[in-house]
Amino acid sequence: MTSASRNLLVYAVLLPLTLLLLLLQIGTGEYAISIGDTFATLFGYGTGEYDFVIRTLRVPRALIGWMAGASLAVSGTLLQGITRNPLASPGVVGLNAGAGLAAVVVIVWLDVSRDWLPAFAFAGALIVAALSYALAWRKGVSTIRMVLIGIGIAFVCDAVISIALLDGNIRKVNQATIWMVGSLYERSWEHFWPLLPWVVVFLPLAWLSARTLDVLGLGDVTSTGLGNRIHRSRTWLLFIAVALAGSTVATVGTIGFVGLMAPHLARRIVGTRHRTLIPIAAMLGGIIVLAADFAGRTLMAPTEIPCGLLTAILGGPYMVYLLLRDPK
Amino acid sequence: MNKQVWLSVAGLLALAALFLAELSTGSLLISFTTVWSSLWGDRATDDHWVVATIRLPRACIAMAVGAGMAVAGACLQSLTRNSLASPELLGVNQGAAMAIVIAMFAMPGSALWLYNLSAFAGGCLAASFIFALGTAGRRALNPMRFILAGTAISMFIHSLTQGVLVLNERTVDEMRFWLAGSVTGRGMEPLLQTLPVIVSGLICTLLLGKRMNVLQMGDEVAAGLGNNIRASKAMLFFVSALLASACVTLAGPIAFIGLAAPHLVRSFAGSDYRWIVLHSIWFGAVLLLAADIAGKLIRHPGEVPVGIMTILFGAPFFIYAARKKEEPA
Numbered sequence: 001m002t003s004a005s006r007n008l009l010v011y012a013v014l015l016p017l018t019l020l021l022l023l024l025q026i027g028t029g030e031y032a033i034s035i036g037d038t039f040a041t042l043f044g045y046g047t048g049e050y051d052f053v054i055r056t057l058r059v060p061r062a063l064i065g066w067m068a069g070a071s072l073a074v075s076g077t078l079l080q081g082i083t084r085n086p087l088a089s090p091g092v093v094g095l096n097a098g099a100g101l102a103a104v105v106v107i108v109w110l111d112v113s114r115d116w117l118p119a120f121a122f123a124g125a126l127i128v129a130a131l132s133y134a135l136a137w138r139k140g141v142s143t144i145r146m147v148l149i150g151i152g153i154a155f156v157c158d159a160v161i162s163i164a165l166l167d168g169n170i171r172k173v174n175q176a177t178i179w180m181v182g183s184l185y186e187r188s189w190e191h192f193w194p195l196l197p198w199v200v201v202f203l204p205l206a207w208l209s210a211r212t213l214d215v216l217g218l219g220d221v222t223s224t225g226l227g228n229r230i231h232r233s234r235t236w237l238l239f240i241a242v243a244l245a246g247s248t249v250a251t252v253g254t255i256g257f258v259g260l261m262a263p264h265l266a267r268r269i270v271g272t273r274h275r276t277l278i279p280i281a282a283m284l285g286g287i288i289v290l291a292a293d294f295a296g297r298t299l300m301a302p303t304e305i306p307c308g309l310l311t312a313i314l315g316g317p318y319m320v321y322l323l324l325r326d327p328k
Numbered sequence: 329m330n331k332q333v334w335l336s337v338a339g340l341l342a343l344a345a346l347f348l349a350e351l352s353t354g355s356l357l358i359s360f361t362t363v364w365s366s367l368w369g370d371r372a373t374d375d376h377w378v379v380a381t382i383r384l385p386r387a388c389i390a391m392a393v394g395a396g397m398a399v400a401g402a403c404l405q406s407l408t409r410n411s412l413a414s415p416e417l418l419g420v421n422q423g424a425a426m427a428i429v430i431a432m433f434a435m436p437g438s439a440l441w442l443y444n445l446s447a448f449a450g451g452c453l454a455a456s457f458i459f460a461l462g463t464a465g466r467r468a469l470n471p472m473r474f475i476l477a478g479t480a481i482s483m484f485i486h487s488l489t490q491g492v493l494v495l496n497e498r499t500v501d502e503m504r505f506w507l508a509g510s511v512t513g514r515g516m517e518p519l520l521q522t523l524p525v526i527v528s529g530l531i532c533t534l535l536l537g538k539r540m541n542v543l544q545m546g547d548e549v550a551a552g553l554g555n556n557i558r559a560s561k562a563m564l565f566f567v568s569a570l571l572a573s574a575c576v577t578l579a580g581p582i583a584f585i586g587l588a589a590p591h592l593v594r595s596f597a598g599s600d601y602r603w604i605v606l607h608s609i610w611f612g613a614v615l616l617l618a619a620d621i622a623g624k625l626i627r628h629p630g631e632v633p634v635g636i637m638t639i640l641f642g643a644p645f646f647i648y649a650a651r652k653k654e655e656p657a
Contacts, residue, residue: 087476135651144472148412148650151479155583155643162508162636167627256483305494309487316484320461323469323477 007276010269014283018066021290025062026054029297060192065184065293065307066286067199068252069262071244073285074206076259077266077278078241081213082234085143086267086322089260090125090245091315094150096256097157098128099249104161115194121250122198125242128153133238182253182308184293191251198247203282206240210274213237217272255292255308257315258285264322332603335596339610343391346617350387351379353621355629385516389578390620390634391613392519393511394585396526396575398612399533401586402593402605403568406540407561410471411594412649414587415451415572418478421581422485423454424573425507429489432503433496440521440577447573454485455569472653509582509635511620522574529571530609536563537602544599582635584642585612585619591649 027038033050041050042059076089090096102124106112112120132153136146212233224230245259266281289307292314296305351363358375365372366379397415404413404420415421427450428443435442458481462474469477493503539560542550550557575582589612590604597603619637626632 135647144476145650145653147476148472148479149647151476152643152647152650155639155646159636159639159643163627163632163640166630166632300495303495305491309491309494312487313484313491316480316487319480320477320484323473323480324461 003271003276007270007280010280014280014287018283018287018290021287021294022062022066024294025065025290026058028294029053029058030302056188060188061184061293062290064187064192064195064251065289067195068184068248068255069258069285069287069289070203070282071199071248071285072255072258072289073262073266073281074203074278075241075244075248076285077263077274077281078206078209078213078237078244079259080263081216081274082237082241083143083146084217084219085146086264087143087147087260087319089257089263090241090249091154091254091256091259092147092150092319094128094132094153094157095125095242095245096249096254097154097161099125099246100254101157101161101164102246103250104164108164108167114190117250118194118198118247122243122246125246125249126239128157129238129242182255182311183296183304183306184252184289185304185306187252195247195251198243202240202243202247206237206244207275207278209233209237209240210278213274214272253308255289256312257318258288258311260315260322261311261318262288264318332597332607335603335607336610339607339614342614343610343617346614346621347387347391349621350390350617351383353624354378354383355624355631385514385519386511386620387617388516389511389514389519390616392523392526393575393579393582394589394613394616395530395609396571396612397582397585398589398608398615399530399605400568400571400575401612402590402601402608403533403536403540403564403571404586405590406543406601407564407568408471408474409544409546410474411591412471412475412587412646412653413478414584415568416581416583416586417475417482417646418458419454419482419485420451420569420572421576421583422482422489424448424451424576425581426450426485426489426492427453428577429492429503429507433492440518444522444525444574444577447577448570451569451573451576452566454481455565457481459565472650475650505633506580508633509580509638510633511579511616512631512633514578518578522578525574526571529567529574532563532567533571533605534602536560536567537600537605540564540601540605544601580635582616582638584638584646585615587649588642588645589615591645 023035023038026042027033027035031053033041033054037047037050038054040047041054072090075095079088079090079093080086082088099121103117103121106117106120132146132150135149216230216233216237248255262285263277263281266277266284270276270280288311292307292310296307296310299305348360348363351367352358352360356375356378358379362373362375363379366376370376371380400420401414404415404418405411407413424447427446431438431443431446458474458478461477461481462469489507539555542553542555543557543560543564545553547557550560572586590608593604593607593611597607616634616638619641620634622641623632623634623637626637
């Protein structure tokens with residue numbers, strides 16, 4: 001099978017799967033709606049009975065879930081490409097925690113409009129990224145060291161978040177706690193619109209840098225020989241990765257390990273060329289988050305398990321598997 | 329020899345000073361003279377009562393837990409010959425915590441020893457899982473990957489615990505405080521029940537000092553010196569799990585004391601484990617008392633659980649230690 005027809009096959013599986021999950025997300029829940037009514041309401045010729053549930057509650061939640069998964073997955077793909085380390089991902093490197101810290105500080109201590117949350121989270125993630133890169137640097141960035149340092153930084157951020165939560169007034173703290181867990185619960189259009197520009201701008205930008213990523217994968221020496229200014233392109237890619245992870249965390253909290261698993265699975269399916277890897281990883285990321293959210297809503301209904309918890313339960317063992325597979 | 333004695337004296341003096349400071353701080357700041365007279369049985373004012381009935385148990389729990397965690401860390405560091413090993417990074421703490429959470433839901437209101445026992449079982453289970461992973465693969469994991477695998481398992485168990493809590497909302501609030509790591513509001517009762525476990529664990533470890541030293545020379549040399557390495561390792565494993573799980577039952581999964589205390593001690597006491605263990609007792613208690621005092625002052629008159637403070641101070645230390653460690657190519 002040529003790689004082109006294989007890629008076509010992969011899309012032919014993943015696209016319907018995504019659509020199916022989106023539909024499940026919209027049609028099921030505490031208030032079940034038949035397939036016919038779901039379609040009718042979505043396309044605007046329904047009876048109006050379900051307009052509120054579907055249009056106001058479920059559609060934004062489904063879309064946000066997909067965008068979050070895709071952004072995290074692409075962010076992870078970029079990080080893994082930059083560091084040439086299959087263990088790098090926004091959660092492991094501490095980006096999520098940095099973004100989370102910035103967002104909690106904004107929610108609890110500053111009085112700022114929601115629309116600015118992604119920007120603040122981006123700044124927080126950027127600071128953490130710079131810090132973990134600088135701290136991991138010792139005659140080159142060692143991969144495992146970078147991950148351990150990222151975990152350390154995440155610990156510190158989490159501790160400060162806990163203190164901020166103890167300190168804030170109770171209404172704001174509740175808001176922050178729901179948000180922190182990494183859940184799509186109560187996500188609606190007011191969360192959707194601030195996130196949208198980040199996804200629309202940075203996902204395509206990531207895809208456009210695919211060639212640079214491929215060249216970086218050849219190693220520093222070869223890459224420089226091919227005329228690549230590695231430091232500049234690395235910084236630019238890191239910037240995109242941080243923007244995607246930061247804005248996502250600002251919207252849905254920390255949904256861990258998606259950025260670790262999705263790119264890795266995608267690489268196993270379509271290989272290492274970033275031109276195809278990035279879109280496939282994005283789709284897989286969207287699928288993982290939607291599936292986790294669906295499972296979280298249905299497994300123990302009516303209790304809702306936050307989807308961030310489910311991805312973490314999947315992700316821990318996955319990381320151990322990655323470590324064992326390649327025990328250098 | 330002389331240096332070690334001086335270090336012990338310094339450790340004890342620091343411990344005494346912080347003990348008094350711990351008794352005098354809190355939402356109500358109490359003068360040292362009141363604290364002092366209260367220690368000798370004076371019950372003249374409310375302040376005296378506060379010191380004797382609320383703060384004294386808290387200080388004792390903090391010291392016991394600090395010492396226990398530090399020594400558990402020292403055991404694991406000698407067992408794995410890895411200076412980054414510690415109960416929180418190898419999943420022992422989270423395993424014990426999860427077992428307690430499950431036990432509390434399955435058998436609410438049981439006697440403390442039952443929780444102690446489940447914590448021990450959970451800690452052992454988590455740790456043996458990681459040790460099995462670390463040695464089972466095609467080749468053994470290198471030290472840094474071993475720690476990373478441990479952290480991954482730790483986070484995994486933590487998520488499972490959160491899941492159990494989500495499903496049983498009844499006592500979540502009560503649990504959340506304990507899960508953050510806290511030495512408040514326990515009274516003398518649980519301490520007196522757990523203290524024998526911790527003390528016997530400490531004594532065992534002190535007796536194991538020589539074996540720990542031999543282990544540092546590598547498995548071949550240790551075997552050549554006529555040591556039964558498997559027995560040494562098994563003993564260290566169980567003692568560290570016992571200490572860590574007893575501490576978790578008392579105060580929740582308090583992190584980074586087990587990493588930082590032996591690490592710090594080694595930097596000024598040298599590599600003889602008989603002394604490292606002894607000094608870890610003082611300095612573990614000192615570190616936890618210091619963290620608790622800081623937690624009481626940082627947003628005075630409010631209070632931050634000590635588990636959060638140890639992370640705040642300990643995680644940068646972890647970063648420093650990870651940065652210093654060479655990764656074998």
